[in-house]
Amino acid sequence: MPHHLMNLRHVPDDEADEIRALFEEHEVRYYETPPSRWGISMGGFWVHDDDEAERARQLLQHYQQQRLESQRRSFEERQVRGESVSVVAMLRKHPVRTLAALLAIVVIAGFSLLPFVRIG
Template sequence: MPVLLFRLNNVPDEEAEEVRRLLDEHGFDTYETRVGFWGLGVAAIWLRDDAQHAAAREVIDRYQQALGERVRQERHELDALGQAPTLWRRLMRHPFRVLLLTAAALAILAISVLPFLGLID
């Protein structure tokens, strides 16, 4: 019976491709499903033989552990160089976007709160 092995929701294409390649290299029999037009499906990689689930899960877990360590290392290197993304750097890089998002958040807050402030009088 097929078993869900790896969800593809919000997974970068590079990571999904690496997982596909890794599963292929280890000889696991997998197939993919897509979300579909209406978004009712599950975007995932499925394992056809549930007897291989523990081994496949171990391969993916090792990959994700290594990926996490690599990303953390890259982050530390950016921190050391003073190039890590921060709120201030994003503000300086995209001031108009930050201004628009702040204005939108304030407008939503005002629309949400104003009816209750009118009830207090």
């Protein structure tokens, strides 16, 4: 029976490439299904064998812990350098686009809450 190891929806290309290289390096017999463009199927990495699935899950767990630590370090370094993305930073860099997005959020929230405001 196939074992689903990891969902590929919203996984960056560099992470998926690193996982493929990890599986190749450790000779994990896996296969991959791509996620659909419309978000209907999630895609992922799969294996058939129970033992292979356990070994692959351990490799993935170790890899994901390392990736978490490296991404966290990278984020903290960007914050120290002042390169982190925030609403204020986006407002400075792209004022019209940011204000338009904020206005759209307020309008959508207003329309969503309008029926509840009318009830009271």
